[in-house]
Amino acid sequence: MARHLGVYGLVKYSLLHLPTLAAEIMPLSVMVGSLFTLLQMTLSSEIAAMRASGLSTFNMFKYLLPAPICIGILTMIAQFWVIPPCEQALNIWWNETATLSNDQDALRGIWFRNGRDIAHIEQVSAGGYHLKGVTIYKRQPDTGLLQKTKHFSTLTASPSGWISSNDSLETTIDQNQDKGETSPLPQTFPLTVTPRQIINMTVEGTFYTPSQIWDALSGHIPSSLPASNYLMALLSGFFLPLQMAVMLLITLPITYIPPRAGLRNPLPVYVMASGLGIVILQGMISALGSAGSVPALLAVSSGHIIAALLSLAWVLRMEEK
Numbered sequence: 045m046a047r048h049l050g051v052y053g054l055v056k057y058s059l060l061h062l063p064t065l066a067a068e069i070m071p072l073s074v075m076v077g078s079l080f081t082l083l084q085m086t087l088s089s090e091i092a093a094m095r096a097s098g099l100s101t102f103n104m105f106k107y108l109l110p111a112p113i114c115i116g117i118l119t120m121i122a123q124f125w126v127i128p129p130c131e132q133a134l135n136i137w138w139n140e141t142a143t144l145s146n147d148q149d150a151l152r153g154i155w156f157r158n159g160r161d162i163a164h165i166e167q168v169s170a171g172g173y174h175l176k177g178v179t180i181y182k183r184q185p186d187t188g189l190l191q192k193t194k195h196f197s198t199l200t201a202s203p204s205g206w207i208s209s210n211d212s213l214e215t216t217i218d219q220n221q222d223k224g225e226t227s228p229l230p231q232t233f234p235l236t237v238t239p240r241q242i243i244n245m246t247v248e249g250t251f252y253t254p255s256q257i258w259d260a261l262s263g264h265i266p267s268s269l270p271a272s273n274y275l276m277a278l279l280s281g282f283f284l285p286l287q288m289a290v291m292l293l294i295t296l297p298i299t300y301i302p303p304r305a306g307l308r309n310p311l312p313v314y315v316m317a318s319g320l321g322i323v324i325l326q327g328m329i330s331a332l333g334s335a336g337s338v339p340a341l342l343a344v345s346s347g348h349i350i351a352a353l354l355s356l357a358w359v360l361r362m363e364e365k
Contacts, residue, residue: 047145060134063127064251070119070284074112075291075319082298083312091299101296101359112292116285123281124254131251132244136171139243143169152246153177156268158237160185163266165242172243175199175206192216194229206235237266250277275340276333283344287326290348293355294319300362322351 047053085091094104142150153166158180166177178196183189197209212229244252245268252260257274260267267274294315301309326347333343 047141047147049141053141056137057134060130060137063122063130067119067123067127070115071287071291072319072323074115074288075294076316078108078112078292078295079298079312079315079319082295083301086299086301087303087306089303092303101299101363104299105293105296108292109289112288113285116288119288120281120284123284128251128253128256131247131249132240135247136243139169139246140171143171143174154242154245154268156237156245156266158266159263163237168242168246172239172241172246173201175242189221190217192224194233196229196233199233199235201239202232204232206233207231208233241266250274252277254278254281270334270336272336272340273334276330276343279340279344280330283348286345286348290322290351290355291319293352294322296355296359297362318354322347325350 049056082091091104095101138150141147148167151167151169153164154168155162155164157163160183162181162183164177164179164181165175168175175196176198178199180194182191182193184191193215194212195215196206196212199206199208201207208229208231210231212231212233213226214229215224215226217224244256245266250257250269250273252274256265257278259265260269260274261271297311298315301311329338329343329347332338333340338346
């Protein structure tokens with residue numbers, strides 16, 4: 045509203061951000077939906093009738109399993125091929141409107157790697173087509189020591205390349221790393237990074253398609269995040285069907301509520317608390333994986349494995365009673 049975008053801007057922002065919000069709440073939605081479905085079946089004695097016909101709890105879980113698996117696959121497809129285009133389009137539009145309204149706080153800067161080079165941009169505006177305060181640090185391939193720097197006050201994208209201001213300078217560092225020599229740079233600079241790649245790196249989060257993640261990991265496109273962030277984004281999407289199945293498994297103890305006890309039994313509250321606890325635990329482990337403190341595969345799977353083992357132990361304990 046501060047940018048005077050009106051109802052159109054509000055609707056556009058909501059629609060572009062809606063897939064992200066839907067994917068984030070989907071695991072809890074599956075758990076809550078499974079909880080209320082099984083609770084209703086238990087209180088109406090449908091679970092008791094199925095057990096009387098010889099259907100065990102785990103066979104019942106097997107018959108219910110396709111629904112969360114399908115939801116997980118659809119969420120995975122959305123996370124890989126629907127959310128990235130939406131979030132990237134939202135980021136471009138948000139940056140362009142910030143440029144038009146001169147909202148300096150919303151015009152972010154970035155650090156990123158482009159091959160062996162490291163670059164810093166103080167401000168990205170006009171959807172990635174105008175850059176302010178660009179510095180490129182070139183390092184020696186064998187030692188990694190600083191070899192030269194290139195500084196541009198402004199860079200503007202054009203069909204022929206990036207157009208720089210007249211005060212652009214290149215500083216070459218000598219071998220002893222104690223002095224340098226400056227020289228002017230040409231006005232047209234062939235920067236290999238495209239405006240779209242630059243604006244995508246300003247997105248808060250790893251919203252990339254699998255092909256973009258692979259290109260970032262292999263160094264084919266510039267990257268502003270550690271490799272562990274891209275691995276976590278890739279693996280977490282593949283584990284979504286398993287996560288949905290675990291959310292169903294957590295709710296199985298609901299089926300052991302005596303129908304006469306009704307809603308006075310505290311078991312639904314315990315199941316809901318355990319589901320929320322697993323989500324929080326998985327979030328904490330994922331943060332360690334994104335930071336590189338824990339291997340990405342372990343960080344993505346450990347929370348689900350712990351939840352599955354605890355749920356199985358809980359169900360077996362209820363079976364003994």
